[in-house]
Amino acid sequence: MKKLFILITLFGLLGSAQAQNRFFTKTGKISFDATTPKSPENIDAVNKNSTCVLDSKTGDIQFSVLMKGFEFDRALMMEHFNENYAESDKFPKTIYKGIIVNNAAVNYSKDGSYPAKVKGKLTMHGETRDLETEGTLTIKNGKVAVSAIFPALLSDYRIGIPQLVADKVAKTAKITVDCTLEPLTK
Amino acid sequence: MNKKKKNILLLLLALACLAGAGAFYAYKEFNRKAEDLSSAKAAYQVTAVELIDAFTGNEAGGNAKYLSQVIEISGTLKKTDQDEKGNKILVLGDTTSMSSVRCSLDSLYGKAGVFEQGSLVKIKGICTGFMADDLGIGSDVILTRCIPVKQ
Numbered sequence: 644m645k646k647l648f649i650l651i652t653l654f655g656l657l658g659s660a661q662a663q664n665r666f667f668t669k670t671g672k673i674s675f676d677a678t679t680p681k682s683p684e685n686i687d688a689v690n691k692n693s694t695c696v697l698d699s700k701t702g703d704i705q706f707s708v709l710m711k712g713f714e715f716d717r718a719l720m721m722e723h724f725n726e727n728y729a730e731s732d733k734f735p736k737t738i739y740k741g742i743i744v745n746n747a748a749v750n751y752s753k754d755g756s757y758p759a760k761v762k763g764k765l766t767m768h769g770e771t772r773d774l775e776t777e778g779t780l781t782i783k784n785g786k787v788a789v790s791a792i793f794p795a796l797l798s799d800y801r802i803g804i805p806q807l808v809a810d811k812v813a814k815t816a817k818i819t820v821d822c823t824l825e826p827l828t829k
Numbered sequence: 830m831n832k833k834k835k836n837i838l839l840l841l842l843a844l845a846c847l848a849g850a851g852a853f854y855a856y857k858e859f860n861r862k863a864e865d866l867s868s869a870k871a872a873y874q875v876t877a878v879e880l881i882d883a884f885t886g887n888e889a890g891g892n893a894k895y896l897s898q899v900i901e902i903s904g905t906l907k908k909t910d911q912d913e914k915g916n917k918i919l920v921l922g923d924t925t926s927m928s929s930v931r932c933s934l935d936s937l938y939g940k941a942g943v944f945e946q947g948s949l950v951k952i953k954g955i956c957t958g959f960m961a962d963d964l965g966i967g968s969d970v971i972l973t974r975c976i977p978v979k980q
Contacts, residue, residue, distance in 0.1 A: 667966050669931065670912050691912045692933060692971050694960050711897060711957035712973055718861045725897075735892055735958045827966060 664700040666787045671695045671822030673708050677797070677813040686812060688713040688724065695822040697787060702746025704761060704789070706739040706820060728802050729768060737767040739774070739793070749780055756781045761791065768800040778820070786825055793818040865937065866953055866976050869899045877904025877921040877930040880970050884959040885928065891970075895956040901978060902930060903951045906944055919944060919952060919975070927967030932975040942977060951978040 671693035677686040693708040710731035715721040725731040741763020743749070749757045757780045765774040778791025794815050797804065804812045873895065875883075880902060884891035904921035907929055911917055916936055922929035924947075932952050934942075944950060954975030962968035 665965075669960075669966070669969065670910055670918060672913065691916075692918075692931065692957070692973065694966070694969075696966060707960060709958035709960070709971055711955075712971060714863070714973070716862075717859065718863045719858055721863065732892075732896060735896060736960075 665696060665698050665827040666824035667696045667827050668822050668824045669694050673818065673820050675816050675818045677816040679811060679813045681810045688715045695789060695824060697824055699751040702743035704741050704743055708737050710735055710737060734769050739763055739765045751782055754783050765795060768802050770800045772799045786823055789820060789822045789824060791820045866899060866974055871901035871953055872898040874901045877902055878923050880930055881922060881928045884970055885968065888959050888961060891959055896958060898956055899953060900956050901953045903949060904930065906946055906948055906950050908946060909944055919950060929967065930970045930972060932972040935974045935976050938976050953978050
């Protein structure tokens with residue numbers, strides 16, 4: 644009985660300790676830009692309902708975003724994006740799972756700005772590819788701001804660009820992450 | 830001879846009109862903005878809990894039914910979030926559950942309106958999908974371009 648009690652307390656402690664290591668947001672901003680110098684207009688969109696979770700202990704970081712949630716200036720571009728390029732009905736979600744390589748160098752309890760290198764896998768349009776980049780973690784008042792730019796070569800993800808507009812859509816889309824994470828308290 | 834000339838002139842005029850109409854249509858289509866949902870008809874009327882249940886355990890089924898659809902949803906307001914521009918995100922669902930329906934209000938309506946926590950609200954929006962809870966932060970159905978429905 645006593646052992647059981649200790650075990651339960653231990654698990655409880657473990658659980659709460661784990662919870663304190665985690666930061667998250669559900670209102671993260673992820674935008675993408677596939678504009679080239681030859682594009683007649685900006686090809687960009689923003690999604691403000693992205694989820695991001697970061698474990699400060701292990702450096703595990705994950706972003707998820709719903710393709711249909713990208714907002715464009717032009718409705719027509721949004722329709723083309725969803726129907727012809729991203730095929731959002733078939734592949735509604737894009738997920739990046741990675742790890743902060745230099746996590747040990749980041750002091751999450753001290754305000755400041757830290758360069759971060761992430762390594763991981765991006766799953767988009769049903770394809771998974773290794774993807775790494777460098778970004779910044781800014782710690783302020785217990786919150787963690789994550790900003791980074793991921794370059795995604797569209798052909799890697801089987802996203803085809805029709806010949807007719809080949810020089811008007813960038814071959815590598817710039818995915819910009821801008822999220823402020825709050826500590827996860829349960 | 831004179832009649833023939835007249836015919837050609839008429840034909841050219843008609844062609845010019847057609848081209849003009851085509852150009853106008855293309856221009857309008859190119860600049861078209863996403864529609865405001867206030868006059869859109871909802872394809873489904875459900876409660877927040879029903880909508881979450883439809884996706885939980887069967888994400889593909891939920892997607893097949895609700896993705897891109899205009900949904901009218903009613904539920905208890907758990908809390909109100911804000912994006913960086915100050916637009917409101919209403920979080921609906923069962924207050925004892927981690928799962929919710931997150932409705933980001935259309936920027937036309939985003940800042941206005943007072944929503945009381947714990948009250949029953951009715952909202953119309955477009956379903957963009959489901960974020961399954963694989964990280965222990967609760968799963969969510971996401972609705973965008975939402976507008977409050979007058980009761």
